[in-house]
Amino acid sequence: MVLNEDLVFKVLDIALDMGASYAEVRYQRDEFSEVALRNGNVIGFSKDISEGIGIRVIVDGALGFASTNILTVGEARKAAERAINRAKALAKLMKDPITFSEERVGRATYNLVPKKDLSEFSVEDRIALGTEIHKLIVSTVKEVKVAVTAFFIRDHIQEKFIVNSDGAYIRSYIPRLSITTNFVLVHPQKGTLQRYISYGASGGPELIKEWKPEDEIINEVKNLENVLMKGKEPPKDEIDVVIGPEVIGLIVHESAGHPMEADRILGREAAQAGESFVKPEMIGKYRIGTELVTIIEDPTIPGSYGYYLYDDEGVPAKPRYLYYKGIINEPLHNRHTGRIFGVGSNGAARAMDYKSEPIIRMSNTYFKPGNMRFDELIEDVRLGVYIKSYMEWNIDDIRWNQRYVGLEAYIIRDGEVREDEPVRNPVLEITTQGFYSRVTGVDKNLRFYPATCGKGEPAQGVPVWIGGPNVRVSRIRLGVRV
């Protein structure tokens, strides 16, 4: 950490002396390094270092935030003045003054220590990995051509130092690594197929050995060539659909995680990320799915992409059960919504960088696995479709009407996944309740995938994991992509 802690405490004192009833100062440094390749050849190397302080205050019942990356006492004082004066100037429009819940905030320092430091992962080795993956993709295809491949490898070192007027003192250091590959397969008669694959987690270069991206990508290319060459439309009737962890992770992120953000339930994000079908009176009562549906949000998973132990308001992190056995259960809260709902914060406030206000965010969201083996999950399926991966998806702004278009998918016939019967672009377009109320089986696998979740204005992208097991949903009518 480059910053002198004294400056952070000095700014906190300045904000309180100027009349803030609550003040919080966060120093944050984010360093990204990325190598980009096209067709195995280097495009360039980039480094992005963002470092500064964000100051948040409550004054006259209004919330103000200001940031600067000019790290002198003079500039920091001016930033505190801007946060306070501009909030005060608009305080007359406040009908409901903003207050925070009382919390036992933390005083802690924690570092995620990778097995190997990211600095030991040389640029040469990163380039070699991208080149190797390109060669594997090109050498794996048989009947189709590879129009283009792209490869990005990125590390992100995030350091935070947070203090607030309630006594929080949190220092943290989290390194992350991610790789992403895009490839386009093309055939003169069958057209094109595009796949975007990502790996990501907190940690160091040891993650590459865990991920084994070369092996997985070879399999993906083989399978997707099969889909491109032989894929047929999905059955038109109502069938059982088995959805793999990649798609399930996305579904729970979109239709359980987002609608259970308390700021969205209250309308704070109404004009940007939208609102929620969930109303306060539904919490703890409303059945959204079958007994098999439990969706967990947990920042504390070691090595996860969305890992943290204290949120940016100093509140200790813990697992939250968003949907519990099919019932809408526990929204994600910060200290503001925790006060309004009368339940306190459950540690969900995160900021993307020093310029960003902490807002309610997901971390690692997953569908709780069940007890079945995969073969048990599909053994009773006479006719169905297994959807393993996706490209296109979206969901409406209240998180009710959603669509996922499968990429690698197969017919299930008489209890067996038929890899000789691939399905092209099956469309799952369904309501949130329509989906969760049709869950009839959950296997015991659990796999996570990285994503960058967007929310807020200015938009904040934060790293998250999404994941789950294989899940069977019954009586589904799949659509066909035009």
Added chain:
Amino acid sequence: MELIHNARKALDKLKMKYDDVAIKMMLKDSVMVKIWNNQISVTQSWRTIESRIYLAKDKRILELSLSLERPEDIVKVCDEMSKYVDVMKESEIYAPLPEPTAYKPLRDLTDARIRDYMDNPLPLVEGIIGSALDNGAQRVAGTLDLSVGRKALVTSKGFEGEEEGSEVMCYLRAFKGDVSGHWAYGSRRVSKESIEYVGRKVAEIATLSKDKVNVEPGKYDVILSPLVVGNLLNDVAMMASGLYIMMGFSMFMKFKIGDFVASGSVSLYDTPRNIELARSTSFDDEGIETYDKPIIEGGKFMNVLHNVKTSSKLGGETTGNAGWITPLPWNIELKPGDYSEEELIREVRRGFLITNNWYTRLQNYVEGQFSTVSKDAVFYIENGEIKGYTERIRIADTFINLLRNVRAIGKTQYLIRWWEVRIPSKVPYLLATNVNITKPYT
């Protein structure tokens, strides 16, 4: 703060060590007021200095973005980066920075009223909330964003340029019962009237129809509001980037210059010289004078957006759209047609007026297969008349189908910028036929 002075000092040190150097320094002051439930959720202020540095040696490319302003600090970090040069490989897209060209500076990029409103945004905030509530909205949410920024660019080829500009971005969403209306405004200039128009317009949309109608999936005529047009054409314009084409993220991979990619009524321009729009600029990041150019003209694909790297790789000349690595559109404009908005509605036998959308995602960039969800009011139209509002629907089609099925374009253009329209856009309403509309399976 002497941006150009600091940039020049850093350049003088770095150009002794690298074949190509470009430094862009930016200082920006911003204030954003966020509105929810007719009051303020947060007022945010930023003062940010950022230095972006492009370095190339022996055809190896390094790019940096740093929260630093002092030349000695910038040079120190760049010196630490020099170790990567030896281990990097030649860049596939390397081309030398261009010789500087003379450029005609754009005038009047800064509106002094924006600086005044940054110190006291209350009149604008009261104006936008009040105009929506006075016109029938029950509650509103939105954002008012005001900023003034300065950039300085120097290159090792001798280019020096400096430019200051202001920006306003304002958008609001109004709710009345089950229906919501949304509008946006983005420009370099602000007036109380332009902001209050946003408030009136959202209330007008939210209160246009009280009757709910049920609709089935299928092919329909659709009138797209400027917010929807802006969102979808942002994606189309981005896909015209030379690097997007090279990397497999573009439907233009399948087309040559001169191919018909849209109906003859579609002319889509990149307009960096339009000083109404917030990303107007007189020079790009390589020090090339900008100019307005068609991406699509009369339905024909006319220009890939280039910097010197992508133009040297794909052929052609730079179009003044650098990005050192990625060329991008500055602002976009869809040229107007000659239909009033009432006339567009009268043209529709069976279709929708979609007033806003979000979450546009692609199954396959090369094919341009996308879907997008309506976000605010969707009105069902039959025989030229609005019959009522519908639940949320989805357009699920390809960009090529949509562009080729454009039948009529509105004659009034609007300045649009908001959360889902990141490239400042000057766009009218449009009517497209035979567009695929889907609904969720319940």
